Amino acid sequence: xxxxxxxxxxxxxxxxxxxxxxxxxxxxxxxxxxxxxxxxxxxxxxxxxxxxxxxxxxxxxxxxxxxxxxxxxxxxxxxxxxxxxxxxxxxxxxxxxxxxxxxxxxxxxxxxxxxxxxxxxxxxxxxxxxxxxxxxxxxxxxxxxxxxxxxxxxxxxxxxxxxxxxxxxxxxxxxxxxxxxxxxxxxxxxxxxxxxxxxxxxxxxxxxxxxxxxxxxxxxxxxxxx
Numbered sequence: 317x318x319x320x321x322x323x324x325x326x327x328x329x330x331x332x333x334x335x336x337x338x339x340x341x342x343x344x345x346x347x348x349x350x351x352x353x354x355x356x357x358x359x360x361x362x363x364x365x366x367x368x369x370x371x372x373x374x375x376x377x378x379x380x381x382x383x384x385x386x387x388x389x390x391x392x393x394x395x396x397x398x399x400x401x402x403x404x405x406x407x408x409x410x411x412x413x414x415x416x417x418x419x420x421x422x423x424x425x426x427x428x429x430x431x432x433x434x435x436x437x438x439x440x441x442x443x444x445x446x447x448x449x450x451x452x453x454x455x456x457x458x459x460x461x462x463x464x465x466x467x468x469x470x471x472x473x474x475x476x477x478x479x480x481x482x483x484x485x486x487x488x489x490x491x492x493x494x495x496x497x498x499x500x501x502x503x504x505x506x507x508x509x510x511x512x513x514x515x516x517x518x519x520x521x522x523x524x525x526x527x528x529x530x531x532x533x534x535x536x537x538x539x540x541x542x
Contacts, residue, residue, distance in 0.1 A: 337524050340475070344520035351459075351513035354506060355441070358458055363443040369504035373446050376499045385450065388496040392451060395462045395493055400427070403469060418530045419476050423469075426522040430468045434461050434514055443507070451502035460503045460511030466493040467515025475523045490515075 357366065365373065393399065404427040411420035438456035445457045470486030494508040503511075 334527060336475070337527055340520040340524040344517045344524065347513045347517035347520070351510055351517060354510050354513065355437075355458070358441070358443065358506060358510075363441065363458075365446075365504050366506050369506050372498060372505040373448075373501060376501065377448065379499070384499065388499040391466075391489070391493045391496040392462065392500060392502070395466050395496075400465045400469070407469070407473070418526060422476060422523055422526045423472055425526065426468050426472045426519050427465065429522060430464050430515060430518040431461070433518065434459055434464045434511070443504075446501040446504065448501045450500040451497075457503055458507045458510055459514050460494075460497050460508040462497055463490065463493050463503075463508045463511030464514040464518075466490050467512050468519045471516060471519035472523060475519070 404423065408420045408424045411417070411423065438458060438461065441458050442455045443458040444455045445453060467490050470482075470490055474482045474486050490512065494512065497503040497508050498505055
């Protein structure tokens with residue numbers, strides 16, 4: 317059998333029993349519950365900015381600086397719709413080329429799901445963005461799609477590749493994205509927090525589901541061959 321195939325019996329970094337799976341499930345459920353709670357808080361407040369939202373927006377306005385605006389636009393542009401499509405498709409293709417189809421499925425499935433949840437929800441809630449927005453002005457502020465997708469990609473790759481530096485880089489990227497979106501007044505702080513929670517929930521739960529599916533299918537292949 318080809319040593320580059322994506323079967324747990326062949327790849328030592330693919331254990332049939334992964335202690336991270338129950339942790340991922342717990343984290344995913346907690347993130348989902350907190351996301352729903354924050355969504356209800358925003359709805360009960362009529363979509364208006366929460367107390368800490370206005371405080372943070374004012375703080376970002378006080379830091380107004382042309383150089384920081386340029387810096388803020390970098391993650392906003394890279395993490396935009398086109399940028400995320402390119403990153404998602406490219407990552408999926410790379411995993412397919414190195415014969416890791418389960419990882420390709422994980423990345424593609426997680427990104428697709430986070431978009432399918434976030435985009436319609438933003439339109440339904442129709443929360444207004446800060447009045448001084450330097451980016452988008454449509455009333456689709458909650459949750460932050462940029463943050464949700466950035467979080468999803470960062471955590472999914474960290475879980476798949478099992479490297480500490482990827483976790484570190486992912487944390488920096490997500491925090492930079494959250495700052496960028498609020499610095500440009502494209503989102504309230506609660507919007508990017510909701511995007512973070514959505515991304516955490518989707519990435520952990522999809523990863524756990526794909527891993528369980530992968531292991532069970534591999535076990536059936538082994539059983540059939542024995």
